Amino acid sequence: MAKARVSIRADDFDLGAEVAALRAGDGGVGAVCAFVGTVRERNDGAAVESLELEHYPGMTDAAIESMIDEATRRFGVRAARVVHRIGPLAPLAQIVLVAVTAAHRGEAFQACEFLMDYLKTQAPFWKKETGPGGARWVDARVADDKALARWGIAAGNVDGPAGADPAQRAGAVPEKR
Amino acid sequence: MKVVVRYFAAVREALGPGEDVEVDSRADIASLRDALAARGGRHAEALGRQRVLRSARNRVLCAESTALADGDEVGFFPPLTGG
Numbered sequence: 106m107a108k109a110r111v112s113i114r115a116d117d118f119d120l121g122a123e124v125a126a127l128r129a130g131d132g133g134v135g136a137v138c139a140f141v142g143t144v145r146e147r148n149d150g151a152a153v154e155s156l157e158l159e160h161y162p163g164m165t166d167a168a169i170e171s172m173i174d175e176a177t178r179r180f181g182v183r184a185a186r187v188v189h190r191i192g193p194l195a196p197l198a199q200i201v202l203v204a205v206t207a208a209h210r211g212e213a214f215q216a217c218e219f220l221m222d223y224l225k226t227q228a229p230f231w232k233k234e235t236g237p238g239g240a241r242w243v244d245a246r247v248a249d250d251k252a253l254a255r256w257g258i259a260a261g262n263v264d265g266p267a268g269a270d271p272a273q274r275a276g277a278v279p280e281k282r
Numbered sequence: 283m284k285v286v287v288r289y290f291a292a293v294r295e296a297l298g299p300g301e302d303v304e305v306d307s308r309a310d311i312a313s314l315r316d317a318l319a320a321r322g323g324r325h326a327e328a329l330g331r332q333r334v335l336r337s338a339r340n341r342v343l344c345a346e347s348t349a350l351a352d353g354d355e356v357g358f359f360p361p362l363t364g365g
Contacts, residue, residue, distance in 0.1 A: 142365055158364070159291055161357060164341035189364065201365055221365060227343060229357075230364025231291035242292050245361035262361045264334065 110185055111169045113160060115192040118202050127186050128206050134183055138213035139204035140221050146196040148243070152236045158191045158200070161229035165189070172223045180216040182207055187220065189230065222252040226262035283307055283352035285314065289328075290359035293335070296328035311337050311356060312346035329358060336361060 108126055112118075120141060128134045144156050173185045188202040203220045207213040232243040250260035288300035305314055315337070319329040329335065338357035339348050350356065 159294075160364070161288075161290055161338070161341070161359070164338060164357070167341060168343070225365040226362055228364050229290070229338070229343075229359065229362055231360065232363045233291070242360065243363045245363050249365075262336065 111166045112188045118188045134206040135208050136210040136213035138217040142201040144196050144198045155235045156194045157233040159231045176216045180212040182216045225249040226260040286355045288357045293328050309350045
């Protein structure tokens, strides 16, 4: 049985082990692309002492599964794996892994970037930073909405919902940027 | 009919994890939000139109014009900041 494509958890992950498992036994793979997001020690000019990640249990996994389905349709992904950590994280900690395999590098690079852009504004996670001045919820960034717009998908995150669920929106737009 | 409302992040901090709410049979997410905000106090502060919020019906992101059915789960939360 294939390994689960999505893991939401407090525990850290091992990039090498994840990539090895993802491409194990698949001789059609010619390219692996992996992205790891980590906790910066400063954000918006302020020191970060810790980062707390909250999510919507029961929704997050399904949302990311549908994103992987969409990436597979668009780019011919052979296998994909998303690990996202929740709970308290210290500066320098790993937060998120997106890894994909494909026959060629173009599809692998594109699918990995697409999945990260999608996840940033459409997966139900929230970050709260604690620093010397206390705790504050991290603001959503216009740049993240723009990043998803490059793929023809309206994020509707910073300015409010655009209107449809991600799968419907994805189905109504051009296949590639 | 009754719906289950769930709150996350800053909305959860203000209002708690959620509540069961009785709504009109023609309710959509927008009318539910407005009815909750009309209670005033913390609800008005957390759910009023001065806030940019996103919503989900039965754990799928959706527009506030989405109609509701008995037993639905509705999530209200700030813009998403994962990754």
